[in-house]
Amino acid sequence: LSIIHDLPKALQQGQLYLVYQPKLDVATxxxxxxxxxxxxxxxxxxxxxxxxxxxxxxxxxxxxxLSQWALEQVICQQAKWQAxxxxxxxxxxxxxxxxxxxxxxxxxxxxxxxxxxxxxxLSIEIxxxxxxxxxELAITTIEKLKEIGVGVAIDDFGTGHSSLxxxxxxxxxxxxxxxxxxxxxxxxxxxxxxxxxxxxxARGLGFSTTVEGVETQVVSLALIEMGIDKIQGxxxxxxxxxxxxxxxxxRPG
Ligand code: G
Ligand code: G
Ligand code: NA
Ligand code: MN
Numbered sequence: 001l002s003i004i005h006d007l008p009k010a011l012q013q014g015q016l017y018l019v020y021q022p023k024l025d026v027a028t029x030x031x032x033x034x035x036x037x038x039x040x041x042x043x044x045x046x047x048x049x050x051x052x053x054x055x056x057x058x059x060x061x062x063x064x065x066l067s068q069w070a071l072e073q074v075i076c077q078q079a080k081w082q083a084x085x086x087x088x089x090x091x092x093x094x095x096x097x098x099x100x101x102x103x104x105x106x107x108x109x110x111x112x113x114x115x116x117x118x119x120x121x122l123s124i125e126i127x128x129x130x131x132x133x134x135x136e137l138a139i140t141t142i143e144k145l146k147e148i149g150v151g152v153a154i155d156d157f158g159t160g161h162s163s164l165x166x167x168x169x170x171x172x173x174x175x176x177x178x179x180x181x182x183x184x185x186x187x188x189x190x191x192x193x194x195x196x197x198x199x200x201x202a203r204g205l206g207f208s209t210t211v212e213g214v215e216t217q218v219v220s221l222a223l224i225e226m227g228i229d230k231i232q233g234x235x236x237x238x239x240x241x242x243x244x245x246x247x248x249x250x251r252p253g
Contacts, residue, residue: 003053004060006042011069016040018073019239020090023210023232026224031249033089035125035232036074037239038066058095067098071111075122077242079115086249089151091123096130100137105144123151123173128160131170142171153210158198168205175202179213179233186218196226203227 010016017039022031040048057063074090081088098104112119124145131138131154142152153174154167158181167175177198184191195211202209214220214233223231240248 003042003045003048004056004062007053007057007062007066010040010042011065013043015042016066016069017241018070018077019241020245021232021239022088022237022245023230024236025230026228031088031237033091033123033230034245035091036070036093038070038093054095058097061097063095063097064101067092067094068107071108075111075115075117078117078121081242081246081249082117082121084246084250086246087121088245088249089121089123091125091151091153093125093155095126096133096138099124099126099130099141100134101141104141105148108145108150109148119149120151123153125153125155125176127156128154128158128162129156130160132160132162132166135166135169139169139171146171146173157202158194164201167201167207172207174208174210174230176210176212176232177202179211182211182213182215182219185222192222195223199223199226199228203229 018036019039020034020036023033023035025032038050038054040050040053042048054063057066070092074092078090108122109119112122126138145152151174152172153176154170154172155176156178157175159178177195181191181195181198185195186192199209208229210230210232211223211228212232214223214231214235216235220231220235
């Protein structure tokens, strides 16, 4: 737990940074969106995974500090990319404490205004289980975000023990189906059936569908055949630094 006491200093000293993982839009074959993922290179301990420090920051009451930093970084990066002619929607992962805050939407609007970045170039991802922590408050915030034009996705869908019936109440644009469902997609007919039905259900309710963690061509082809809208995973693109994104987006000639 002690590593979270290092977080404020780590932010000041630039030990935290964001990498960006593209999502492939199946219909166009292009990357229209990237997800920002946090990285921490600790001065003594080396790389610490967000899977480790994010839950600690949540528990220790420091997640809003991190999330506000990430939002500021992403919006600042967007201003730079847009000036370079790079147009990608950027998704930021938020936590329960962020999404139940009554000031989140105003904070985001202030940051967008400060960099003259449009709301539509930002989206947020919130896990299904975090959404369920305080569903009413979360939905209130999500409705506000949608009203100003920020995109919203449910992350890790299918792992959060929410009833499928809740899905229709979530005013989101996108459902990201958890990578756990890929494990036996090609070997278990029932697993494939669950994936196909999840995609159909989400699309039928008007949501765009994404599957994350796709590592092989055969899985990718199976998902495309099932009607998936977007694919994210190491097969197409690993998380990259902003510079690597630029090198990929701006091709000479
Ligand atoms: O990038 P990686 O697969 O190592 O991330 C591990 C976990 O940490 C994932 O569940 C991911 O959603 C989460 N995560 C990564 N970056 C952030 C962030 O900026 N904020 C939050 N809340 N979670 C993040
Ligand atoms: O919880 P969330 O969905 O935000 O987590 C995304 C995590 O998944 C990130 O830590 C990212 O590094 C990781 N990831 C992205 N693509 C792949 C992949 O193809 N395979 C695996 N195993 N992990 C991936
Ligand atoms: Na995510
Ligand atoms: Mn996920």
